[in-house]
Amino acid sequence: MFKPTSSKRTLFFIFFDFFIFLGTLFLAYNLRFNFDIPSSFLENFFIVFIYISLLKIIFFSFFKIYSVSWRFFSLGEAKKLLYAHIAAYGLFWLSYYTFPEIFAPISRSILIIDLFLSLIFVGLFRVSKRLLVEGSNDRSLKKTLLIGASIFAQTLFKQNNNFYISAIVDDDEALVDSYFSDLKIQKLDDIELIVENESVRSVVITKELNQKLLTSLYKRLNKLGIYDIKLAILSDKETILKSLTVEDLLARRPKDLDKAKIEEFVKDKIILITGAGGSIGSELCHQCERYGAKKLIMVDNSEYNLYQVSQKMKDVETSLIMQSVTDIDLLEETFKLYRPQIVIHAAAYKHVPLVEANVYEGIFNNIIGTKNVIDSSIRNNVEKLIMISTDKAVRPTNVMGATKRICELYAQNVIPNDTEIVSVRFGNVLGSSGSVVPKFKSQIENGQSVTVTHPDITRYFMLIPEACELVLQAGAIGVGGELFILDMGEPVKIVDLARKMIELSGRDDISIEFIGLRPGEKLYEELLIDESDTKTDYESITVAHPTSYDIDKLNRDIEELLASKNKIDKLKEIVPEFNHQKNIKI
Known part of the structure; x- marks a missing residue:
């Protein structure tokens, strides 16, 4: 992270500036009088020196001259020096x-x-650092190519960096051949030539690029042997550099995100979020905070996760509730005490192999937990409930997916009274706990082979923040009874994901090992069953046609499921499309 100019650095420049001011003024007196200064002029020399020096330091500070990294001294900084001097001498003359x-x-x-x-x-004192850097072939400073003549690039020129900016390119033809901090902006298409001619060793991308262009750039740079690729982003009003990750290459950024609609939905509301300590739940907490929620009721059965996310909530009132959604009595007390207006149900067991090995616990937590949250919301007149679902609920091949499909059926068919109940179905989110990305990262860092279950396995991916914003947007437009589906883009082959992560790590000693499909694992995921989807006003969100199920029968089926000795068969009875793929005995 880049820090502001330190006080020590400022004092260093002020100290040397005083000596420069003293020397130039004394030389000016000598030049004016041919090195024979009259004694009458010498008497007030130090008064003039002190006053003009103070004026220059004041105006240097006003024009932020002491905040500039002079390694990249350019015309812009020269203008600031000129303005500061004119202002200082002008005020001196007025004082005289x-x-x-x-x-x-x-x-x-x-x-x-x-x-x-x-x-x-x-000016020479300032520019000397740049002249020394350019003249010394300092191998400790990487020659770096900037992609994008943006405000972030401008900031980088003014900061102390551990790299030397040797070239800048842009995909905007209107900017090509113009100058940016004394560097000529070149064509993005000429990267290969620039990297070779300038001996570029790293790249910083300083403008937002669409996924297709970013992926293309990554491939081109990879072929050139450039693995040190960073993105310039704004964080807490500072420009920071983050390494390019596979999340950046696979990110689905929705084009039609309606932030005004989300803010209208969330602002000044009391919102209860279950699973608040999880990957999705914690991000939903941050999003609700960002969009102006009045209060967050954060429910989770993990003390550690709840504490961790609570430490990051600074701008919203929070209540931390450490309880399980499967305890209806405690849940009912929470609803009665806090009276939430919006409920977002993100609590669930989601890891396929664990639920396969713990069928009863998976059924009880996912189905009964969801039923409890929905029933409590209805009884306590919650305005809107959003239930998080998954693409694994579509033609499920595992117990987890089947439980989530039953949750969807319950949300669509329960008698809602005055509560608007909507479900939101989407695929994998990048970086969530237990997902392939953290697993692959760990394997690569430890020098292990990256394990992929099958060469042809594919998954949909979306970034957690974007998925959560779309969840809130779906909640904002829902009127009750909808099963919303988020546009996840094109499916990604997991083996390609693994290859990209290995390439980004810069390691060529990591291999990929295929270990076979896990119990209940699909080769590919779907977002629709046979429902004909309906478009909304937003391209990123569609609505699946509802599936009718008698709610009294569904309640009886759920009770029978809990009591049944053969839970797999009962799940198949409730969800006929459930095709269980299991190779271990429950």
Whole structure:
């Protein structure tokens, strides 16, 4: 992270500036009088020196000259120096005419000579660092190519970096051949030539690029042997650099995100979020905070996760509730005490192999937990409930997916009274706990082979923040009874994901090992069953046609499921499309 200029660095420049000001003023006096200064002029020399020096330091600070990294001194900084000097000498001359007895005698030509001398020597002192860097073949500074003539690029030129910016390119033809901080902007298409000619060793991308262009750039740079690729982003009003990750290459950024609609939905509301300590739940907490929620009721059965996410909530009132959604009595007390207006149900067991090995616990937590949250919301007149679902609920091949399909059926068919109940179905989110990305990262860092279950396995992916914003947007437009489906883009082959992560790590000693499909694992996921989807006003969100199921029968079926000795068969009875793929005995 880049920090502001330190006070030590500022004091260093002020200290040396005083010596420069003293030297240039003394030289100006000597030049004016041919190195024979009259004693009458020498008497007030130090008064003039102190006053003009203070004025210059004040205006240097005003024009932020002491905040500039002079390694990249350019025309912009030279203009600031000129303006600061003109302002300082102009104010001095005004002071002289107002209080002549303090400064007299003084010659205008002395001030004019001193102005030019000060400009030259102060400028040379600043630019010397850049001249030294360019002249010294310092191998500790990586020659870096900037992609994008943006505000982030401008900031990088003014910061102390551990790299040397040797070239800049842009895909905007209107900018090509113009100058940016004394560097000529070149064509993005000429990267290969620039990397070779400039001996570029790293790249910083300083503008937002669409996924297709970013992926294309990554492939081109990879072929050139450039693995040090960073993105410039704004975080807490600072420009920071983050390494390019596979999440950046696979990210699905919705084009039609309606932030005004989300803010209208969330602002000043009391919102209860279950599973608040999980990957999705914690991000939903942050999003609700960002969009102006009045209060967050954060429910989770993990003390550690709840504490961790609560430490990051600074701008919203929170209540931390450590309980399980399967305890209806405690849940009912929570609803009655806090009276939430919006409920987002993100609590669930989601890891396929674990639920396969713990069928009863998976059924009880996912189905009964969801039923409890929905029933409590209805009884306590919650305005809107959003249930998070998964693409694994579509033609499920595992117990987890079947339980989530039953949750969808319950949400669609329960008698809602005045509560608007909607479900949101989407695929994998990048970086969530237990997903392939953290697993692959760990394997690569430890020098292990990356394990992929099958060469042809594919998955849909979306970034957690974007998925959560679309969840809130779906909640905002829902009127009750909808099963919303988020546009996940094109499916990604997991083996390609593994290859990209290995390439980004810069390691060529990591292999890929195929270990076979896990119990209940599909080769590919779907987002629709046979429901004909209906478009909304937003391209990123569609609605699946509802599936009718008698709610009284569904309640009886759920009770029988809990009591049944053969839970798989009962799941198949409730969800006929459930095709269980299991190779271990329950």
